[in-house]
Amino acid sequence: MTRKTLALVSFGLLAAAAMPLHAAGTVEVTYVEPEKFSDIGFGTVDRDITLRQVTALLQEFATKLPDGQTLKLEITNINLAGEIRHGHGRDVRVLRGMADWPEVSLRYTLQEGSRTIKSGDAKIYDMAYQQSSTSLNTVGTNLPSERRMLREWFAKTFAEH
Secondary structure (H helix, E strand, O other): OOHHHHHHHHHHHHHHHHOOOOOOOEEEEEEOOHHHOOEOOOHHHHHHHHHHHHHHHHHHHHHHOOOOEEEEEEEEEEEOOOEEEEOOOOEEEEOOOOOOOOEEEEEEEEEEOOEEEEEEEEEEEOOOOOOOOOHHHHOOOOOHHHHHHHHHHHHHHHOOO
16 A cells, blocks of 8 residues: 555545444423522532532533434422432431422423424433442433433433434
């Protein structure tokens, strides 16, 4: 192989590696009055961290959307799994598996260009969040119960799109 051919092949391989394997859509997340949410942590720092984590989690769905589609999510309430217990000098989130399940309320609109494909309201919750057989898929991640619950909702709601 000549140097020129080798250079062209190398350039082609680099260009192919730089291209995404799958074109993706877009996910836009907004929060409606997050200061009134049921439970997104204790204190401003916890709340900011939680909202960033939820946003990142929801934006992962963009890879599952076809190129050109936009999913707009307006989060109207979040109630994280468990309850905050105030202890001596530190707060701890306790998961009892009783009436402390995760819950997210939202409005969604899936669009392609200016055309609305699907829209609605959803109240997503997982009353059996500690008994789920898929809990091993989210061990070691932020907000594991919420992550699993929202992934399942997304798959069911947008499977045909």
